[in-house]
Every structure is written in C-alpha cells, then in structure tokens.
Amino acid sequence: MVKKKIIVCRCEDLTLEDVEKAIDEGYIDLEELRKKLRIGMGPCQGRVCLPIVMKILERKTGKKIPKESLPKARPPIIPVPLGTLASEEK
C-alpha cells in the first residue's frame, strides 16, 4: 500500500500519509486534526473525507469516536454563487 498515493481528502489533496503523520504528531482530536489539515473545509464540506478520517483516527488511537462529535457541516449544502445570494428574488 503506497500511503502517499492514497487520496483521503480530494478538496485539499491530502493523502493517507498526510493524515497519519498529523495523528502521529499528536493531533488526535478530530476537530484539531480538521483545523490542522483543513479537512472538511473544501467544497465537499467533509462529506467525502470525514468518515474516512474518522476511521483512520479510530484505527490509530484504538478509541471509538462518537458520531455526534463529527464536525458540523456549514450552510449552504452545495456551493452557491455570490450573485445568486445577492439577488432579491426568492
């Protein structure tokens, strides 16, 4: 398995190696890991990467992460042009 070729987060282009390295450096809190690597801050808002990152973190630390502690998704659900948001029509 080539860890630096396995993409975990497509928005930020992060590999399995990147995620495992950060965990080894001590970022074992999912929120701190997210802020360190910007996981879940791209266009997918974590829908692709966060469940995978959670699994990696659980495997590395041996601790189960409760589902409700997953970082919150922020509005909007999909990206919206600023021009649309600025228009008066509903």
Added chain:
Amino acid sequence: MIKKTDVVIIGGGVNGCSLAYNLAKRGIDVTLFEKKYLSSGATGACGAGIRQQWSTKENALLAIESVKIFEKLSRELDEDIEFRQGGYLIMVHDEEEMKQAEKNVSMQRSLGLKVDILEPDEINDIVPILDVKGINAVGATFCPSDGHANPFKTTFAYANAARKLGAKLYTHTTVNKIRVKDGTVVGVSTDKGFIKTSVVVNAAGVWSRDIARLTGVKLPNVPFRKEIMATERFKLLFEAMVISFKDGIYFSQQREGQIVGGIPIPGEKSGYKTMPTFAFLQHMAKTLTRYAPVLKHVNMLRHWTGFYDVTPDARPILGETPGIKGFIQCNGFSGHGFMISPMVTKILTEYIVDGRTSDILEKLSLNRFKGKKIDREMSVVG
C-alpha cells in the same frame, strides 16, 4: 493530573497557548485547562487579520509590537504560521470618516507606523477589483505591513512549543472553582481534580465572565455572535484586507485563493446563539458584490459563527484583578484578540514573572470601568 503548578491558564485559544509558551520559556511551571479542544472558541472562528491601524494608542502599540513578533514567529516556534503582509486597506466614505482617519493616521505615524492616506484614484492600485465609485469612497488609508496569519496553526505552534518546554496542556477539562483565601488565589478545581497554584489567568474568551464569577468578580464583557464566510478558491486578485467601518464589512483573499470575510447583521443582539443565518449570507453577498462586482460569479462555500468578547470600550481587560492577588485577566478582546496576542502575552509574562507593570497594563486594567470617561476604540469591524 499533577498536584501543583506555578501558573494556571484557563482557556486554550491563541492567547492562552501563547502565554503558556512565553511563561514556559522563562522557566515557569505552567498548566493550561481548556474545556473543549485547542482553538475551539473565538480563535477557531477568527478572520485571521493582523491590523495595526487602530484609533486608540494602546491598541495600535499592542498591534505594532505584535507584528514585530509575528514577523519572526514561524522561525521562533519552528512551525509555519502562514504570516503574510499584504496590507490593510481601510475605505473612507465621507468627510467625517476622513477626519477620524486623519487623526488615526497621525497618531499611528507618531508610533513609527508607515501608513498612507490614498486618493480615490489610487485605491485600485492596491485592490484592482474594487468599484471605488459604487461604494462612494472618498479615499482610503493603507498600511502595507498589516497582514494575516493562520490562527489555528499559530495556536498549535504555540501549544507544541510550550509542551516542548514542559508546559502541561489539558484539553476537555473544565474548571469548576477557583479557590481564594485571604484575597489571594490558592488553587483551582477541575473535573479532573484539584491543583494548587498562586496565579490563575482568565483567558477563556466569551466564557471569561463565567470564570470571573467563580471568584465573585463581575466583568463587563458581553458575548456577541459574529458570522463569517469563505468562497471557493480562485486566482489571486489582490493581497490586502479590505475593510469599511461604515459598512462593517471586511474581506481578504488568502494565499490559497479563497475569500474570507464578514459583516454584522443590522440589529443583531448580544447572546450565545451559534446558528448561522441566511440574513447574514444575503447581507454579506449584497455588500461584497457591491464592493467588487466581479465576485458575483464566485461560489460561496460555507459560513460559520464565532464570538466577540466585547467590553464597553472595545479594548481588552489585562492584568491583575483589584482585590484578588494572583487572579490575572486576559480577555475582552472585542474581536481582535488574535492580532495582538504576541504582545499581550509578552506584557503579561513580564508582569507575572518579573512583577513589571507598564503604561498599557495600567490603562487596560479592570479598574478603568470605575471612572466615568472611557476612551473608546473606534476602529472596529465585523
């Protein structure tokens, strides 16, 4: 958990972590308690800006000295905090604002800051996409050494460096009690046990007033919910942070290409609510596309909320609490705690370790709210 320590810091935001680092560097045994995770409060929601253009001398001085520290910080902490100096462009919309701007600039220059007043036709040299006529700008002030840094990475870099020097940082640990005996701090109770100490620093952001209340001290701080948004990434079009006190807007394009910015919702009241609102999105999108019409084609990705811990004069509360020896305040940053954190924690370290006080500490002590006249910071956005 350990049984005793020289200094307890409550709050794992940028100020708490920076103070832990500075104290540990001086050989002090320091222990930090954070009820959630590091940077979980205002630091984690911060707009990342670093500005020296303030209206009060104390804020300007704290920011100017902080920039000098930020310039060397990545090297000192041996981690990249992504500090960049693209300047701050402050829009001026009318005569009255111009008078205040001239006053601010002359005070800032007296402190050695390089800052210019621009004519309307010079504004697009700095930020080409601004519709200068559309926003009725009669001028602007520009300071090229203002900039921004990554607040998470700065906090983590401070925390990592502090740990290397022996500081103990406990996350997911809640402080329940501060024990005071004969007007002096003697210890702190947490959900993980009791720790003996003679110094407690209250760096708990918007929760500082709850921490202070544990000792019976009433802080005048009020929490204000703020919203902020980020767009998709695109080609770098400008480097400066653009702000307007009149419209309340601030926005910048980060090096990776996304625009990050915020604006207050008209009529917003104080409180601890954290739900993002559609009203913010609309108001922000309208104002931002009025400032830079070309941005109407750019996708907004997400928005989130954070807090300003606001004091009556929009300036921080720093230093020892009158009547309680060893209880140090480090809060009330009113939306600009990140950018002045290097100097704030340096001054507090000098006070805690050497007992050295300073003009700034005296001016920003909790005592100032007893008098009638307060010197209010005018240059607040967001």
